[in-house]
Amino acid sequence: MSEDQVNQNSDQISVSERLAAEALIVDVDGFEGPLDILLTLARTQKVDLLKISVLHLAEQYLVFVEKAKELRIELAADYLVMAAWLAFLKSRLLLPPDPAEDGPTGEDLAAHLAFQLERLAAMRDVAARLMARDQLGRDFFARGVPEGVERVRRIEYSANLLDLMQAYARIRTRDEFRPFVMDRDNVFTMEQALERMRPMIGFAGQWTDILSYLPQGWDMDPGRRRSATAATFAAALELVKEGHAEVRQSETFAPIQLRHRKRADD
Amino acid sequence: MTEEATETEPLFDAPEMAEQERMVEAILFASAEPVTVADMTARMPHGCDAAAALALLRARYEGRGVRVVQVGESWAIRTAPDLGHLLQKETVEMRKLSRAAIETLAIIAYHQPVTRAEIEEIRGVSVSRGTVDLLIEMEWIRFGRRRMTPGRPVTFVVTPAFLDHFGLETARDLPGLKELRAAGLLDNRPPPGLSELDAPEEEEEVFDDEGQEDMFGDGE
Amino acid sequence: MTEEATETEPLFDAPEMAEQERMVEAILFASAEPVTVADMTARMPHGCDAAAALALLRARYEGRGVRVVQVGESWAIRTAPDLGHLLQKETVEMRKLSRAAIETLAIIAYHQPVTRAEIEEIRGVSVSRGTVDLLIEMEWIRFGRRRMTPGRPVTFVVTPAFLDHFGLETARDLPGLKELRAAGLLDNRPPPGLSELDAPEEEEEVFDDEGQEDMFGDGE
Numbered sequence: 068m069s070e071d072q073v074n075q076n077s078d079q080i081s082v083s084e085r086l087a088a089e090a091l092i093v094d095v096d097g098f099e100g101p102l103d104i105l106l107t108l109a110r111t112q113k114v115d116l117l118k119i120s121v122l123h124l125a126e127q128y129l130v131f132v133e134k135a136k137e138l139r140i141e142l143a144a145d146y147l148v149m150a151a152w153l154a155f156l157k158s159r160l161l162l163p164p165d166p167a168e169d170g171p172t173g174e175d176l177a178a179h180l181a182f183q184l185e186r187l188a189a190m191r192d193v194a195a196r197l198m199a200r201d202q203l204g205r206d207f208f209a210r211g212v213p214e215g216v217e218r219v220r221r222i223e224y225s226a227n228l229l230d231l232m233q234a235y236a237r238i239r240t241r242d243e244f245r246p247f248v249m250d251r252d253n254v255f256t257m258e259q260a261l262e263r264m265r266p267m268i269g270f271a272g273q274w275t276d277i278l279s280y281l282p283q284g285w286d287m288d289p290g291r292r293r294s295a296t297a298a299t300f301a302a303a304l305e306l307v308k309e310g311h312a313e314v315r316q317s318e319t320f321a322p323i324q325l326r327h328r329k330r331a332d333d
Numbered sequence: 334m335t336e337e338a339t340e341t342e343p344l345f346d347a348p349e350m351a352e353q354e355r356m357v358e359a360i361l362f363a364s365a366e367p368v369t370v371a372d373m374t375a376r377m378p379h380g381c382d383a384a385a386a387l388a389l390l391r392a393r394y395e396g397r398g399v400r401v402v403q404v405g406e407s408w409a410i411r412t413a414p415d416l417g418h419l420l421q422k423e424t425v426e427m428r429k430l431s432r433a434a435i436e437t438l439a440i441i442a443y444h445q446p447v448t449r450a451e452i453e454e455i456r457g458v459s460v461s462r463g464t465v466d467l468l469i470e471m472e473w474i475r476f477g478r479r480r481m482t483p484g485r486p487v488t489f490v491v492t493p494a495f496l497d498h499f500g501l502e503t504a505r506d507l508p509g510l511k512e513l514r515a516a517g518l519l520d521n522r523p524p525p526g527l528s529e530l531d532a533p534e535e536e537e538e539v540f541d542d543e544g545q546e547d548m549f550g551d552g553e
Numbered sequence: 554m555t556e557e558a559t560e561t562e563p564l565f566d567a568p569e570m571a572e573q574e575r576m577v578e579a580i581l582f583a584s585a586e587p588v589t590v591a592d593m594t595a596r597m598p599h600g601c602d603a604a605a606a607l608a609l610l611r612a613r614y615e616g617r618g619v620r621v622v623q624v625g626e627s628w629a630i631r632t633a634p635d636l637g638h639l640l641q642k643e644t645v646e647m648r649k650l651s652r653a654a655i656e657t658l659a660i661i662a663y664h665q666p667v668t669r670a671e672i673e674e675i676r677g678v679s680v681s682r683g684t685v686d687l688l689i690e691m692e693w694i695r696f697g698r699r700r701m702t703p704g705r706p707v708t709f710v711v712t713p714a715f716l717d718h719f720g721l722e723t724a725r726d727l728p729g730l731k732e733l734r735a736a737g738l739l740d741n742r743p744p745p746g747l748s749e750l751d752a753p754e755e756e757e758e759v760f761d762d763e764g765q766e767d768m769f770g771d772g773e
């Protein structure tokens with residue numbers, strides 16, 4: 068930036084510029100931040116953004132902020148931060164560079180600001196071009212009645228030959244075939260008794276001693292017999308509770324008898 | 334200006350027929366509802382012949398993947414019926430067949446043709462309608478001949494789809510209990526104290542001879 | 554049997570190309586959303602060449618009332634833009650986008666993947682949460698990869714729905730992209746003095762190479 072340009076710009080700000088600044092202030096809510104204001108101010112220079120006088124721009128902006136203060140208009144912090152930065156930039160541009168000092172030169176900072184403004188202007192321009200494109204649902208259309216993809220939920224049941232055969236074996240050999248369980252040789256569980264009795268109870272139309280429900284091979288050994296009897300008795304009670312059977316005992320220590328009971332849903 | 338043109342003396346010529354056809358195409362494509370010819374005419378420039386353009390379009394879509402079809406008084410573009418399967422996305426959900434279902438199926442396979450009462454007798458519990466329906470729906474069982482006994486109950490048999498699924502040539506190939514045991518498919522350790530007594534030969538018999546024989550005997 | 558057929562030696566021939574073209578036609582017509590070639594292939598019978606069928610279909614619809622258009626990796630049928638005036642009735646009121654939203658969208662489209670801080674640097678104001686949320690809700694932008702810089706900030710990129718909406722085949726076709734790029738206006742040029750501090754060299758790298766190459770890759 069040349070000396071005379073600087074002088075020419077730094078002193079007096081034209082009336083029209085002051086008016087422009089006031090117009091900006093009145094409308095400050097309409098701006099999208101300080102960069103937007105700067106871009107608007109830059110446009111008043113009516114030159115290519117690459118050739119704008121950043122110093123001049125900084126001054127215009129500072130006038131705008133001063134004016135706002137005079138009019139007691141509260142500016143958002145962003146605007147004030149930008150003002151401070153531009154004041155710093157202005158001093159950097161006006162003072163000869165200090166070789167001892169590190170950091171960017173005023174020219175670097177000014178160039179970056181010019182770049183930012185140009186970039187913002189470019190983004191605004193392409194945004195407008197983008198919105199001017201043909202748009203889906205406005206200028207061109209998708210299928211009105213998409214037939215879509217029908218989602219068919221198919222349930223596939225898995226069963227293999229082994230399942231089938233084991234199921235059959237389970238039915239046909241209920242007394243002997245058992246799935247692998249922990250063997251407790253001399254314990255007959257209530258579940259086992261229940262499983263055994265369930266299919267049988269349907270045929271017990273007459274009162275039958277529950278001891279006749281003891282599984283084969285469990286009636287000789289006393290220990291096994293005790294376990295099986297207890298399990299069968301418990302299972303009999305369970306069947307009664309479920310409403311599948313009736314149980315009776317004529318007197319203390321008399322045989323306990325069981326009979327099928329027809330249920331409504333049977 | 335066009336608005337002022339009278340019907341009898343249009344100021345501008347209507348678009349060419351090919352152009353009108355394009356218009357009808359776009360209208361039918363984008364519309365959420367089937368469109369009447371009157372509606373098309375209303376949307377097209379003055380002087381257009383929507384009906385003629387529609388006829389051209391219909392012919393153009395003849396044999397294509399989509400067709401121009403009439404829906405009541407209106408027209409729409411729809412997928413050709415033979416391609417409907419492309420628009421289905423199947424999600425397969427695997428489920429384990431319930432114990433009741435697999436047992437019922439097994440009994441039918443080993444004893445077919447078998448009545449519901451017989452299945453219940455063998456399983457010792459009643460067979461729910463849902464179980465049978467499911468197996469029928471899966472096309473693993475179907476109705477067989479009616480049994481020539483009082484009440485003429487229906488019987489169930491397994492289907493070719495069943496054989497296919499389980500990799501069997503015929504239901505006769507289903508192994509008997511002995512074979513299952515020999516193959517180690519069953520826990521052949523008899524419950525304690527039962528040793529040799531059980532695994533009764535007759536049972537095997539029943540199921541091999543009575544069972545299979547009467548089932549597959551063609552003579553019923 | 555078919556299950557055993559290997560890919561290289563199908564037991565059955567794929568359908569004829571004309572038939573495959575019909576299939577692609579049906580699939581594209583049926584969907585309002587763009588469909589990938591892979592998706593078409595998945596729905597078509599084994600051995601079909603969806604890409605070739607698509608090319609035929611595309612040529613067939615050249616100049617018609619509807620067109621086969623590319624949207625990113627996918628394909629869709631859309632009405633020809635010159636017929637839009639006939640179809641205004643279908644328009645659902647477009648949400649009026651704020652200036653902030655439009656600019657933010659444009660910045661994301663042209664600078665993607667881009668962080669919130671970068672958007673703010675370009676616009677010179679903070680980006681309100683509502684603006685980003687709105688664009689995400691419209692499915693025009695989504696989160697991209699995190700930037701490999703301190704703080705690992707999230708980035709934003711545009712979506713296929715964005716491309717579809719603006720009739721862009723790829724983000725490379727954004728209007729004026731080449732010019733902006735040539736003018737260096739898409740460079741991430743950190744403010745002087747800050748460069749050494751918190752705009753490390755790799756950031757530029759990431760932005761340009763990973764990001765843009767990704768999207769604009771071969772077209773440069």
